[in-house]
Amino acid sequence: MSQQDKMIEELFHNADELTEKQKKIVAAAIDSFAEKGYAATSTSEIAKKAGVAEGTIFRHYKTKKELLMAIVAPTMAKLIAPFVIKDLNKVLNQDFERLEDFLKAFIENRIQFLKSNMPLFRIFIQEIPFQPELREQFKEHIAQKVLERLRQIVEHYQAKGQIIEMPPDTVIRVAASTIFGYIIARYLLSPEEKWDDNAEIERTIQFLMNGLSPEK
Amino acid sequence: MSQQDKMIEELFHNADELTEKQKKIVAAAIDSFAEKGYAATSTSEIAKKAGVAEGTIFRHYKTKKELLMAIVAPTMAKLIAPFVIKDLNKVLNQDFERLEDFLKAFIENRIQFLKSNMPLFRIFIQEIPFQPELREQFKEHIAQKVLERLRQIVEHYQAKGQIIEMPPDTVIRVAASTIFGYIIARYLLSPEEKWDDNAEIERTIQFLMNGLSPEK
Amino acid sequence: MSQQDKMIEELFHNADELTEKQKKIVAAAIDSFAEKGYAATSTSEIAKKAGVAEGTIFRHYKTKKELLMAIVAPTMAKLIAPFVIKDLNKVLNQDFERLEDFLKAFIENRIQFLKSNMPLFRIFIQEIPFQPELREQFKEHIAQKVLERLRQIVEHYQAKGQIIEMPPDTVIRVAASTIFGYIIARYLLSPEEKWDDNAEIERTIQFLMNGLSPEK
Amino acid sequence: MSQQDKMIEELFHNADELTEKQKKIVAAAIDSFAEKGYAATSTSEIAKKAGVAEGTIFRHYKTKKELLMAIVAPTMAKLIAPFVIKDLNKVLNQDFERLEDFLKAFIENRIQFLKSNMPLFRIFIQEIPFQPELREQFKEHIAQKVLERLRQIVEHYQAKGQIIEMPPDTVIRVAASTIFGYIIARYLLSPEEKWDDNAEIERTIQFLMNGLSPEK
DNA sequence: GATGAATGAGCTTTCATTCAT
DNA sequence: AATGAATGAAAGCTCATTCAT
Incomplete structure (x- = not known):
């Protein structure tokens, strides 16, 4: 298996x-x-x-x-699982003093998850434009809970001076774009190409870090 | 009208x-x-x-x-039009000494275009996963000609020391992700929200510049 | 041409x-x-x-x-033309003392005609099962006038002792079957095969003559 | 029923x-x-x-x-069934010393079959000009197997001196024309007319016998 | 007289869904 | 629970015919 x-x-x-x-x-x-x-x-x-x-x-x-929903709903739940754990801030404080460590751990974890569920992720992003119910569920869960959490995280690192002063939603947007951009390019657009995954993720994080760090 | x-x-x-x-x-x-x-x-x-x-x-x-193709094909052509002008490098040299100026002009121009053709752009990205012919046409035009041009542009600014040393394809990927991420968020995911477009584009470019500039 | x-x-x-x-x-x-x-x-x-x-x-x-009819009708007329000439009996008496001569002349003439109009003949026999109007026209002309004439001809040669005593309609049927059977085999079923037309027509007439002649 | x-x-x-x-x-x-x-x-x-x-x-x-084929194919098989029995020559020798007896039995049997399947026979001859697949199947079965058999039968009776010396294919053609001519006239062209079937078949066989018998 | 765009009824075929077994 | 024959609405597409130019 x-x-x-x-x-x-x-x-x-x-x-x-x-x-x-x-x-x-x-x-x-x-x-x-x-x-x-x-x-x-x-x-x-x-x-x-x-x-x-x-x-x-x-x-x-x-x-x-209903079959479509039965397929997509649990994927969505698992995708956002890390964001809904209760004591996320404690985790951040204890384990991820530096933004870079958090990003690295977080990105690698979620990439791992999506890689293993690529067909499901594919269905999700392909059908969300056409299925209002799907969009509804998505908005309710992601936009509400996850965005809320992400804002907290951003503010958490902004408070620490590790993220540039910028509206959190903008930070979330550019960061998400960068991460999903990698996943889509890597696994959907050019999956057959040869990728040096470690190096590529490294560079992506480097770009993110540079883009988000306060200028010195 | x-x-x-x-x-x-x-x-x-x-x-x-x-x-x-x-x-x-x-x-x-x-x-x-x-x-x-x-x-x-x-x-x-x-x-x-x-x-x-x-x-x-x-x-x-x-x-x-055939109706779908008749609709999508010219859009694709117009979308990539700026990349296929002959003397692009001359334009870059004359008009856009600094990367930031180029990005600003370029992004604003393409956003303007997509904004005016949002339904077509929507069809394009929604159907490309399902229509092999579309994908074929896209690859032939974008992957071949446009990527080639973009690599030249990246190398152009890398030679000038304005872009970090990184494989051009990676630069293109993160930049494209950031730009399309904005367009998708702005016009497809949350078009009804209030956006301060100028500020948002400004910040996106700032993020891009920070992310791509050689570290000091 | x-x-x-x-x-x-x-x-x-x-x-x-x-x-x-x-x-x-x-x-x-x-x-x-x-x-x-x-x-x-x-x-x-x-x-x-x-x-x-x-x-x-x-x-x-x-x-x-109407286009179909405009095509088929004149063919039908020409096909039966020889039967509607006024002084057919005079012709028979003067030119065709012997049945064999008549058959030979008649068959060769009609084969010549059909050969030159094969597509039309084809349409005719292919469509007659499906077009009531066509069947109507056909019956009116053939069944009425031509059959009448053919009966006279048969009786003409029966009176001369050259055709077996048999109901004229039966004679017409077997003769027509034999002749059309040849045309259909020759030009519709196996047109690409090599045919020794003269010999084959000769044999067909021989068969007809033997079949129709009073036994000695 | x-x-x-x-x-x-x-x-x-x-x-x-x-x-x-x-x-x-x-x-x-x-x-x-x-x-x-x-x-x-x-x-x-x-x-x-x-x-x-x-x-x-x-x-x-x-x-x-496919529906058409499912209808016509088994009819074709049944129509030619008598020709593909293994020991046909034995049957001919034992049961049909004289050609006339064979013809009588054979014609009556096949007429009986076709009479009972007239709509199917009708479809068969009406559609064969238009359906290449049908023609292919027909040629493969009839032209190959049945013609082969018929040639043997003709040669069988020619050897016995009961059929005139003539190429077997010609004999088959004129005989088939005569028989099918009867069936088509009787059941397709003028089914509503009054027919004395026994007498008509009798005369048809007589014509065939006369046409095919060696002249004395 | 000739055109060909336009029509809408009708064509073959597919589909999600039902239900008796 | 599982089946698969049956359904009929709707799909994409074709057609003979009309009519303004």
Whole structure:
């Protein structure tokens, strides 16, 4: 079982009690949705790929959209998990005195997670423009909780003089752009190219640090 | 006629000789594709919105996909137009001694363009994951010509000591991420929020400059 | 101009006053109807092949079916022309004392005609099952006039003791089957095979003669 | 249940395991294809006549053409069945010393078969000019196997001095023309006329015998 | 007379969903 | 729980025909 399969396993199969068939359906749907998009994937195609009858899909998921949601929602939850731990500030104080250490740890951790869930991440960013429900859920969770947390973090390091004086939302935006820009380039746009991942992440952090550090 | 309509006009109606009906079809298609995605938009819906018979669409565009291509291709061409001007280096030397000036001019120009063609840009980035032909065209034009040019520009400013020593592709990646990150946040994710555009662009450039400048 | 073109010319262009465009339409229609059938041929296809606008077809022929009729009707007329000459019996008495001579002359003449109009003959027998109007016209002309004549001819040779005693309609049926069987095999089923036409017609007549002659 | 329904039953419903709906679809398709031709028959018409939803047709037959093929192929097989029995020559020797007996038995048997499957035979001869696949199948089976067999039979009776010396293919052609000519006249051209079938078949055989017998 | 853009009904086919087994 | 035949609405697309130019 590959690393990715383990993650999918973890996302869908441990927490809930999914039947064997359900797991196959979910795996097949992830595959197809990621490749051709939700709208262009037919339920019969999913059924065939999963090796189940068409009716079986609808026994577990009332509609095709419900299947999409069942796939994307837990990914979103896991993606933002690190932000919702209670004592984040304590962690920051204890473990990450310097912004650079925090960024390094944080970026590497989240890249690891996304790398293992690339098809799911792909579905997420591909479908969010088309699915209002998805957007709603996303805004409710990310925009509310995560942004709030991120602002605190930014202010935390600004207070320490490690981040330039700038509206926190702007800091978050440029930092997020830089990080997601790397992930999208690395895993979606040019996955087949040869990447020196360590060096590339190093440079990305260097750029971020330079961009965010107060000028001397 | 709105600013956006003017740009669509410019992209489709001046250069080519489109009939009145064709213009309506294109406008309706852009509208729907941007909103619900290509796959989820039906040709009957486009016809209705355009006020033409469904058959009329297929008289002008053999297939639905051809309609998509007819819409996206010229946008792509216009988007990369500044990179394919012949004497770009001369322009850089004469007009933009400093990187900051170049970035400012360049970013503002392209943002202006995208702002006026947001639905088209939206279709472009939303459909590129699903349309192999689109990806093909994109790679052929962007990856080949534009990347080549951008590398030259980066090396140009690196030679002048204005950009940090770093692989040009990495520089391009972080810069592009930052710029597109702004555009996506500003016009796609939170268009309804109040933005102080000038200040925000200013800060984005400041971040870019700090991130890319050789450390002192 | 080929032999066949000359015949088509004769059928359509001399008698009537067809414009140049009309001739092209008719030629294109014959081509396509023969190849793919009336129902499976689109008027746009005919227009393209004829090098005229779609509207032009409908200026000359109110409907697609009218075009078919305009093509088939004169062929039918020419096909049965030999039977409607007034003094057929005089001809028979003077020129064809023996049945064999008559058959030979008659078969060769009609084969010649059909050979030169094969696409038209093809359309005729292919479409007659599907076009009630065609069948109507056919019955009215053939079944009425031609059968009448053929019965006279059969009785003529029966009176002379050259055809077996048998209901004339049966004689006509077996003779027509034999002749059309040859034409269909020769020109429609296996046109690309090598045929020794003279010998084959000779044998066909021999078979007919043997089959129809009173036994000795 | 009529005689014809029994035969259709036999062709489609015993051998294969067709669902009830499938049988209805096939019956409706045969009906319409025979009457108006394949190209001029719409699937919605077939669905309505069969009393099923249009989608049901395409669940069983991927395309309209596949439905046509599924209808015609087994008919073709049954039509040529008598020729592919292994010990045909033994049968000829034992049962049909005289050509006339063979012809009588053979013709009556095949006429019986075709009479019971007239709509299918109709579809077959009406569509073979338009369907290349059909023609291909036909040539492969008929032209190869059946012609081979027929040549043997002809040579068999020629060796016995019961058929005139003539190329076997010519004999086959004139005999087939005569037989099919009868069937087409009897059942397709003038089915409503009064026919004395026994006498007519008798005369047809007489004509054939006379035509094919060596002259004395 | 000729054009060809425009039409809208109708075509084949696909689809998400239901339901009897 | 699982199946897969059945559905019928809707999809993309084609067609014969019309009509303003």
